[in-house]
Amino acid sequence: MPGQKLYPRATVKKIVKAHSNCSVSKNADVMIFLDYMLFMQDLVKEASIEAKKGGERGITARSVKKVTADSLAKFKG
Template identity: 45%
Template sequence: MASSRRAYPRATLRKILQAHTNKNVSRRTDTLVYLDYILFMQKLMNNATRKAKESGENRMQAKDIRKVTISTLRQFKG
């Protein structure tokens, strides 16, 4: 049976975001943060897979992820 509990308290995440950005944060911001995180991870894995194929490897490795992390972070910088 699946648990319906949340992985984190929404209010705590809102407080962290408000402290970090010094701006007001709406109630549903945690959903947007989660979706942005998913998009970032998808882009990171796609870039790392492409990098591995360019170097002639069959599998993606940690070194491939390290090589594309900075460039992927730059794409998501607001």
């Protein structure tokens, strides 16, 4: 749909500002969203690999839980 936003920019900025007690630059929310999308892509990829190793048909909560800590460590700032 033309003109539809992917996420509410103002809401993301308010949440970040509330948690960090710092002002948020003009496009910081875009960078946060992109980093989140890269994290989710990596998490799904790693969970898929883990699921295949475990003989599962698809990604399960168990396979996601196994790889979450490693994926979070990759994206820690």
